Amino acid sequence: MxxxxxxxxxxxxxxxxxxxxxxxxxxxxxxxxxxxxxxxxxxxxxxxxxxxxxxxxxxxxxxxxxxxxxxxQESNSGGIELIENPLRGSVSLKLDSCEAYFHKNTASTFTDKLFSVKDSKYLTLNLWYKNKLKNVANELSIILPETIEKFGIDIEDPTNLVQLLEKDIYSFTASSEVTIVLSERPVETFKRKFIDSGPLMLLTEDLFASNGDRIIQNKFYIPAKYFRATLRRYSNHM
Missing domain, CATH: 1.10.10.10 (Winged helix-like DNA-binding domain superfamily/Winged helix DNA-binding domain)
Structure with a gap:
């Protein structure tokens, strides 16, 4: 036996x-x-x-x-199937606070190609999610100023940034594409220190409007030690 x-x-x-x-x-x-x-x-x-x-x-x-x-209570419920912010469904620790800020940037070849524009300024939005004041995850988002204007919000207010990236942006989304890889970016290159010094998982999420235009690109960096994502699958023979 x-x-x-x-x-x-x-x-x-x-x-x-x-x-x-x-x-x-x-x-x-x-x-x-x-x-x-x-x-x-x-x-x-x-x-x-x-x-x-x-x-x-x-x-x-x-x-x-x-x-x-x-x-x-440290587990965040839900999977990542729905078109909504995937972060809370990908972290095994409870997220109890968030730091938000943004930067204005001049045009770049990368962002012009990303959004199919020419010589357009862009914004980078940063959210640092914490557990007991320690940084558990970072969301880095790239978006055009004119997209922000459509929401009519004051992004100088951190609360508005969080609301935009966690909720509002998804109400304008018709489809999305998410890629999950082990990040090659060294953890020490970030401006904030993560809760763990090990490798990071990277979720790259592109959100698209009904006409196919890219609305925003979100990158979520999560220490591999605390990364846990569930994808529910169903038989196509039902």
């Missing part, structure tokens, strides 16, 4: 203990040394089991502190 690998057995044991309440949401797990002894496995085997639990968003690790059971 086939027997599951030892790390799978440890995974199942830990998962069962978490499900039955032996470790409550937010609780710290015992040290790796203690768990290795309790399960009578090597540290390598234990860490493999822990890595699977992290992949399944059952636990999280905090550098220098240990492993903790994921708290339910």
């Amino acid at each position: 086939h027997r599951a690998p030892r790390y799978v057995q440890v995974y199942n044991q830990l998962l069962s203990m978490i499900k039955n309440g032996s470790f409550a949401p937010g609780a710290k797990l015992p040290s790796e040394e203690s768990m290795s002894n309790d399960f009578n496995v090597s540290r390598v085997t234990l860490r493999t089991a822990l890595s699977l639990l992290k992949e399944d968003n059952v636990i999280k690790s905090i550098h220098g502190q240990g492993h903790y059971v994921t708290e339910k």
Whole structure:
């Protein structure tokens, strides 16, 4: 009879203990040394089991502190199928505040090509999403001034920027295209420090009007450690 690998057995044991309440949401797990002894496995085997639990968003690790059971409220509900801001459906931490600002820019070859215009100025809009004052994600958006004017808002007010990028811009969107890759941009090149110094996931979202014109391009940078996106799929044989 086939027997599951030892790390799978440890995974199942830990998962069962978490499900039955032996470790409550937010609780710290015992040290790796203690768990290795309790399960009578090597540290390598234990860490493999822990890595699977992290992949399944059952636990999280905090550098220098240990492993903790994921708290339910830290997950953002929903997937990324609908035409709406995909950020909250792609981050495993709760987002509790946001810093917003913008820059005016002179024309560039890239943006002229992006929006099919010639020698047009453009704006870059920045949102930094936080969890307990630490930067969890960055949204960088490129948009033309005349598009902003259609909304009749004062972008000097940060609240208006957040409302525009989280809600209003999507009411004018007929279609969108989202690409997800591992970003090659070094984390230290950002003006703000992320909650984690590891690699970043990049979601590039292009929003289009009913006539096919690009409305805006949004880039979402999220530490890979905290990236989690769900895409619900359905059979086409129904």
